[in-house]
Amino acid sequence: MTAQILDGTATAATIKTELTQRVAALAARGVTPGLGTLLVGDDPGSKWYVAGKHRDCAEVGISSIQEELPVDATQEDIEAAVRRLNENPACTGFIVQLPLPRGIDTHRVLELIDPDKDADGLHPTNLGRLVLRVNEPVTSPLPCTPRGIIELVERHGVDLRGADVVVVGRGVTVGRSIGLLLTRREVNATVTLTHTGTADLAEHTRNADVIVAAAGVPGIITADLVKPGAVVVDVGVSRATDPETGKSRVVGDVDPGVREVASWVSPNPGGVGPMTRAMLLSNVVETAERLAAS
Numbered sequence: 475m476t477a478q479i480l481d482g483t484a485t486a487a488t489i490k491t492e493l494t495q496r497v498a499a500l501a502a503r504g505v506t507p508g509l510g511t512l513l514v515g516d517d518p519g520s521k522w523y524v525a526g527k528h529r530d531c532a533e534v535g536i537s538s539i540q541e542e543l544p545v546d547a548t549q550e551d552i553e554a555a556v557r558r559l560n561e562n563p564a565c566t567g568f569i570v571q572l573p574l575p576r577g578i579d580t581h582r583v584l585e586l587i588d589p590d591k592d593a594d595g596l597h598p599t600n601l602g603r604l605v606l607r608v609n610e611p612v613t614s615p616l617p618c619t620p621r622g623i624i625e626l627v628e629r630h631g632v633d634l635r636g637a638d639v640v641v642v643g644r645g646v647t648v649g650r651s652i653g654l655l656l657t658r659r660e661v662n663a664t665v666t667l668t669h670t671g672t673a674d675l676a677e678h679t680r681n682a683d684v685i686v687a688a689a690g691v692p693g694i695i696t697a698d699l700v701k702p703g704a705v706v707v708d709v710g711v712s713r714a715t716d717p718e719t720g721k722s723r724v725v726g727d728v729d730p731g732v733r734e735v736a737s738w739v740s741p742n743p744g745g746v747g748p749m750t751r752a753m754l755l756s757n758v759v760e761t762a763e764r765l766a767a768s
C-alpha cells in the first residue's frame with residue numbers, strides 16, 4: 475500500500491478561501507489588513523519569494539506594502555525601514571526577507587520588529603510568549619512553518635493527541651520552535667528533537683508515529699527509518715539539478731521509498747511550502763482582527 479498525500483497546495487487554497495471571508499468581514503468594519511515586506515538586495519530567489527507573498531495577499535484581499543533597499547544598505551538604513559513599517563498604520567504585519575546581506579546583524583534587525591506586527595511569528599517576544607503562556611489561548615503571531623505543518627496534518631484527519639512526534643533538525647524556523655506548538659494542551663503530542671549530534675537517529679524515528687523531517691539533508695529519511703503506518707512530513711528544502719532535464723529542482727529530506735511504508739506523506743514541493751505561505755496570511759489577518767477588536 476502506498477501512502478496518502480498530505481496535499482499542501484489544496485489545503486492552502488482552502489485556508490485562503492476562509493481568509494478571504496474574514497478579510498471581507500474586516501472590510502465591513504473599515505479595517506484592511508496589510509502585509510509589509512522588506513527586501514534588501516536583488517537576489518532573484520528572494521525577489522521571487524517576496525513577489526509570491528504579495529500575489530497571495532492580492533488573492534485574499536490583503537493590501538501590500540513593499541520596502542526595497544539596495545544590497546549595500548547599511549544596518550541603520552535597514553533599521554530605519556523596520557521602524558517605518560512598525561509605524562505605518564496600513565501595515566498590520568510584516569516580514570524582513572531573509573537572508574540579509576553579509577555584515578548585517580540580523581538578530582538586531584529582527585528584534586526591532588514590533589512583536590504585534592511580527593508576521594513570521596519568530597520575534598523573541600512571541601517565541602517567549604509561547605514558552606510562558608502555555609496554559610492560555612495564544613493571542614500572538616505563531617511561527618508560520620510549524621503552524622502550517624500542524625494544520626496540514628490535522629486537516630487531513632490525523633489526530634496528534636498523544637502521538638510520538640520525532641523532529642529531525644534543530645533549525646530555528648522549524649525544529650526548535652515546532653515543539654512549542656505540538657506540546658500545547660490543544661495538540662498534546664509528545665516531542666523528541668533530534669539533530670546532527672543524535673547518537674542513533676533511526677532508534678528514534680523507528681518508534682515515531684509522526685516524523686517531521688527538517689534537517690535540510692536530501693533523502694535523509696529512508697524507508698528503513700520509518701515505522702509502518704507512520705505520518706511523514708517533508709520540510710527540507712535543498713536544490714539539485716535534475717539529471718534528465720538539467721533544471722534545478724527542490725529536493726526534500728524524505729526519500730521516495732518512504733511512500734511504501736508510511737500512511738501519510740507530504741509531497742515536496744506542494745506540501746509544507748504552500749502551508750507556510752498560507753499561515754503568513756493568517757498571521758496578518760489575525761493581527762488585523764485583534765486591532766479591530768481593541
Ligand SMILES: Nc1nc(=O)c2c([nH]1)NC[C@@H]1CN(c3ccc(C(=O)N[C@@H](CCC(=O)O)C(=O)O)cc3)C=[N+]21
Nearest residue numbers: 569570571572573594724743744745746747748750751
Ligand atoms: N522572513 C522570512 N520568512 C520566510 O518565511 C522566509 C524567508 N524569510 N526567507 C526564505 C524562506 C523560504 N520560504 C519559502 C516559503 C514557501 C515556499 C513554497 O511555497 N514553495 C513551493 C514551491 C517550491 C519550488 O518549486 O520552488 C512548494 O513548496 O510547493 C518556499 C520557500 C519562506 N522563507
